[in-house]
Amino acid sequence: MRAHEAGALHGDLGYTGPAWLRTPGDVNALVPQLWPRTVTRAETGFLQVGGVSVAELAEEYGTPAYFLDEADLRSRCREFVAAFADADVFYAGKSFLCKAVVKIVHEEGLFLDVCTGGELAVALKAGFPPEKIGFHGNNKSPRELQRALQAGVGRIIVDSFDEITRLTELAREQGKRPRVLIRVTVGVEAHTHEFIATAHEDQKFGFSLAGGAAFAAAVRILDDGVLDLIGLHSHIGSQIFDTSGFEVAARRIVELQAQIRDARGVELPDLDLGGGFGIAYTTQDDPATPGDLAKRINKIVDSECELANLRRPRLSIEPGRAIVGPAVFTLYEVGTVKDVDGIRTYVSVDGGMSDNIRTALYDASYSATMANRASAAEPMLARVVGKHCESGDIVVKDEFLPADVQPGDFIAVPGTGAYCRSMASNYNHVPRPPVVAVRDGASRVIVRRETEDDLLALDVG
Structure with missing residues (x-):
């Protein structure tokens, strides 16, 4: 759907969706409050996080993948500890938990909440002091x-x-x-x-x-x-x-x-x-x-x-969400762009509801941007969808993307640190993405990508 068609939809058909969709603005712009704090767009158009281009990250780790801005995560931990100086700040592990995050939370002076034996096992394995854990x-x-x-x-x-x-x-x-x-x-x-x-x-x-x-x-x-x-x-x-x-x-x-x-x-x-x-x-x-x-x-x-x-x-x-949610974005690669009779343009990516169930489960809204280049093309109202065999497999319900988005482009979705990897599944036998921490020009895997061998290892039939 092109920009003038989107305008007609808003004005002529009584569009009642989010107000921000009525004014697409610059499709290359990044709204700071939506993105991890070290994310910027380089002159080449590529997003950068922690001083590393998503081009390099995608080349090394593939897509889809969650990228965690470690400096951002640590700064949010510190802000809560400083603000609630006369209180105890418990990081809600259910939002996202792995050994690396447990260690960061401990280093930044927080307590930790867990809600299952599995979460407790991760905390103890990472060396978190048990006396600072709430169950x-x-x-x-x-x-x-x-x-x-x-x-x-x-x-x-x-x-x-x-x-x-x-x-x-x-x-x-x-x-x-x-x-x-x-x-x-x-x-x-x-x-x-x-x-x-x-x-x-x-x-x-x-x-x-x-x-x-x-x-x-x-x-x-x-x-x-x-x-x-x-x-x-x-x-x-x-x-x-x-x-x-x-x-x-x-x-x-x-x-x-x-x-x-x-x-x-x-x-x-x-x-x-x-x-x-x-x-x-x-x-x-x-x-x-x-x-x-x-x-x-x-x-x-x-x-x-x-x-x-x-x-x-x-x-x-x-x-939990307030600390880790904004510190992560998910990077996808576009596989298919489909205009459905001028009703809507579907941009299909290589992930979906297996790595972010929140849109389907909670009717959650997300934003998105093209991450591998700047574009002078006019904006179009698009729906970013996944690869799963469900019509409800929606990542971003409505977002303005450049009209020239095409297979091979990268799409980045911010705010995916909480309840995305932690609620991820293997629906359609899709392996879950990795979590990669980026800081000061360096990156490291903190949760590795699942493989087909991992999936088959559980199948003992």
């Missing part, structure tokens, strides 16, 4: 809990009465007293996709505040005396830009802390408000800085504790 999950198995106890995990966030029973029995057997927090479902409707909103009542996580289960869990743990109840935990969702949800969550959590104090004479020392801080996937997204988040959240906690006449607990937060 989440709504259905931790006895084996996972036993491993956490044996490793000396610093905190376990209990999510059900079944888990309290399970953990209490294991702790008695091992003669240990693990530190625990209660995950509380605070009834906040976060303004996000239904599948990533986690604090409303009708979902699987946590103990209901409104129904009294959260208070009952606290009483049970305190009365048993086997587990060391240190605090309460709340997580209201993901990709959130408005701190008003955190304000409501903090108020309700602090009220519960006051109720526990009044009933049992115990002021819990810790309060975890979770993460879910949003990032920019398109120019319509305007995320807060760590400094802004810290200022607002600290003000909320201070105010609520003062009203409840509670000592201010030690605050914890859990950024």
